[in-house]
Amino acid sequence: xxxxxxxxxxxxxxxxxxxxxxxxxxxxxxxxxxxxxxxxxxxxxxxxxxxxxxxxxxxxxxxxxxxxxxxxxxxxxxxxxxxxxxxxxxxxxxxxxxxxxxxxxxxxxxxxxxxxxxxxxxxxxxxxxxxxxxxxxxxxxxxxxxxxxxxxxxxxxxxxxxxxxxxxxxxxxxxxxxxxxxxxxxxxxxxxxxxxxxxxxxxxxxxxxxxxxxxxxxxxxxxxxxxxxxxxxxxxxxxxxxxxxxxxxxxxxxxxxxxxxxxxxxxxxxxxxxxxx
Amino acid sequence: xxxxxxxxxxxxxxxxxxxxxxxxxxxxxxxxxxxxxxxxxxxxxxxxxxxxxxxxxxxxxxxxxxxxxxxxxxxxxxxxxxxxxxxxxxxxxxxxxxxxxxxxxxxxxxxxxxxxxxxxxxxxxxxxxxxxxxxxxxxxxxxxxxxxxxxxxxxxxxxxxxxxxxxxxxxxxxxxxxxxxxxxxxxxxxxxxxxxxxxxxxxxxxxxxxxxxxxxxxxxxxxxxxxxxxxxxxxxxxxxxxxxxxxxxxxxxxxxxxxxxxxxxxxxxxxxxxxxx
Numbered sequence: 001x002x003x004x005x006x007x008x009x010x011x012x013x014x015x016x017x018x019x020x021x022x023x024x025x026x027x028x029x030x031x032x033x034x035x036x037x038x039x040x041x042x043x044x045x046x047x048x049x050x051x052x053x054x055x056x057x058x059x060x061x062x063x064x065x066x067x068x069x070x071x072x073x074x075x076x077x078x079x080x081x082x083x084x085x086x087x088x089x090x091x092x093x094x095x096x097x098x099x100x101x102x103x104x105x106x107x108x109x110x111x112x113x114x115x116x117x118x119x120x121x122x123x124x125x126x127x128x129x130x131x132x133x134x135x136x137x138x139x140x141x142x143x144x145x146x147x148x149x150x151x152x153x154x155x156x157x158x159x160x161x162x163x164x165x166x167x168x169x170x171x172x173x174x175x176x177x178x179x180x181x182x183x184x185x186x187x188x189x190x191x192x193x194x195x196x197x198x199x200x201x202x203x204x205x206x207x208x209x210x211x212x213x214x215x216x217x218x219x220x221x222x223x224x225x226x227x228x229x230x231x232x233x234x235x236x237x238x239x240x241x242x243x244x245x246x247x248x249x250x251x252x253x254x255x256x257x258x259x260x261x262x263x264x265x266x267x268x269x270x271x272x273x274x275x276x277x
Numbered sequence: 278x279x280x281x282x283x284x285x286x287x288x289x290x291x292x293x294x295x296x297x298x299x300x301x302x303x304x305x306x307x308x309x310x311x312x313x314x315x316x317x318x319x320x321x322x323x324x325x326x327x328x329x330x331x332x333x334x335x336x337x338x339x340x341x342x343x344x345x346x347x348x349x350x351x352x353x354x355x356x357x358x359x360x361x362x363x364x365x366x367x368x369x370x371x372x373x374x375x376x377x378x379x380x381x382x383x384x385x386x387x388x389x390x391x392x393x394x395x396x397x398x399x400x401x402x403x404x405x406x407x408x409x410x411x412x413x414x415x416x417x418x419x420x421x422x423x424x425x426x427x428x429x430x431x432x433x434x435x436x437x438x439x440x441x442x443x444x445x446x447x448x449x450x451x452x453x454x455x456x457x458x459x460x461x462x463x464x465x466x467x468x469x470x471x472x473x474x475x476x477x478x479x480x481x482x483x484x485x486x487x488x489x490x491x492x493x494x495x496x497x498x499x500x501x502x503x504x505x506x507x508x509x510x511x512x513x514x515x516x517x518x519x520x521x522x523x524x525x526x527x528x529x530x531x532x533x534x535x536x537x538x539x540x541x542x543x544x545x546x547x548x549x550x551x552x553x554x
Contacts, residue, residue: 031468054503055503056503058339058340059339059502059503062335062336063335068521092452105403126403126404127403128403175509184382191356200491200495201495202489202493202494202495202496203489203490203491204496205486205496206483206487206489207490209482209483209486210483212479212483213479213480214481216479216480217479218478218479219479219481219482221500221511223500224335224499225336226331226332226333226336234498254498273509274509
C-alpha cells in the first residue's frame, strides 16, 4: 500500500487522480489544505502527495506553484483526470425537492448553465470542497439539497447520482502532479519542471528561453508568479519536454543557470499529459 | 459623472479602485459577475469598467484574462489598491460575541493567521463577496457574526470597524484595469497589452519575445492561458513598457504579428503600476 496525501474529503477528484496513477492499492490520506499535503509528504506522514496544478478551463492552481517553491519536494509524475461533475442527492430525493445546490464555487460555476436549466429555482451554496459537500449532504441528512461532486463521492457517501456529466464544457480536465521527498530518474520520454528568477531588465526572459530554443527543446508550459514581498516582480515556472539524462537538456540547464539569479529543478518525470485530446 | 461598472456590492475593493482612478465623481454600477461588467461596458450600460487583473500575493485573475479575449473592449488605464481587510460588526457587537466570520474565501485565507489569533473559536463561512458579506451582516442583523471587508463597506452599511488591517501580509495589492469601448492614445510613458497565439513548436515563444529584446523593450508581465476547447494549448498575454506612438514599439508589434497565428492589441495606457514599492 502506498500512502497518498491529497486535499479534500474522501471521493475528491484528487483521490481519483491518485488511483489513476498508483492503481487501487492506495491508502488515501485526506488533508484539509494543499499546504497540509505538502507537509504530510515532507514529514513522512505520506509516501506521496497528489495536487492539482492546472485545469484546462480555469488555468493554473496558483497556490500549488507557491507551495512547490516553499517546500523541497520533487515532482515525480503527472496524471490527468477528466472532471465529470454529477448532481448527487440522498436516496429518494428527486429534482423537484431540491431547493439548494452545495459545492465548491468553481464546480458551481463550471455547471452554471446546466444547473440553471435543471433547477432554475435552486439557490447555489458555496462550500470549501466538492466531495465535502456530498459528505455534508449525507451527514446532515439534507432532503431539500443536492451536491455537485464526482461519481466516487456518491459511492463513498451512499448518495444517488441524479444526473451525470452536468459540466457546461466537456473539455474539463485537470492535470495533477505527484510529489515525493525523493527525485525520480525516469527512462525514456520525460518532462522536466524548473523554477527560476531573473533580473528585471529588457530581454531577460528572452535570454532564458534561448538555451531551449537553440536546442529544439519544446516548452510545455510557462507560468509567472509574483515574488512574495517584492511587489510586481516575478519568478517563472517552466515545464519542457526532455529528460535530465539527455546531454542537450543538461547543457540547456547549465546555460540557464548562468542567466538566472536563482534556478531549481523541481523534477523530471515520465511525460504523460500532452497536447490535444 | 462617469458611470463605472464593477463586480461586487457597493463598498467592494473594485469600487475603491474606480474612485482612486476617476475621483469622487463616479456613478457606481455594481454587477454580479465580471462577465456582467464587460457586458455593461460593451452595451453602453456603463462608460467604463474596472476589473482586478492581478494580486501581489495570489497572482492573476484568470477569468478576466479570458473575458478580455471574449469581448472587444480596450484597456485604457490601470490602477493599484492596497488591500486592507477589516473585521466589521454591527454596532454594539464585540469580539467575544462573534461565532462566525463571513467573507470571500480568498479574503478569509489572506487573514487566516490573524483570525485564528483573534477568534480561535469562530467558524469561517465562505461567501461570494467581501462587501457582500458586510451587506448580509447588516441586512440580516447578525449579532453573532463578523465580516471581513474593506473600510468603505463599513461606512456604506453602517458597521463598526472592530479591527483594521487584519491581512497576514502587508504586501497585499491588487492591480485593476480600466476598460472602455474606445481605445486610449496616451502621451508619454505608457504600457501596452497584447494577446497572441503561436504554433506549438520548439522556440516559438522565444521568437515572439525577440522583437522586444532586440529593441530593449521591457516586459512587465507574461501570462499563459489555456485555449478553450484545445486542451493543453495556450495563448499568451503580454504587457510591455512602451507607447504605441513610438516607432520601435510599432516595429516590434509588426515583427510579432509575422511570428504569431493571431495577435490583438488590448490597449495602450498610462504606465502607473510598476516595480515597487
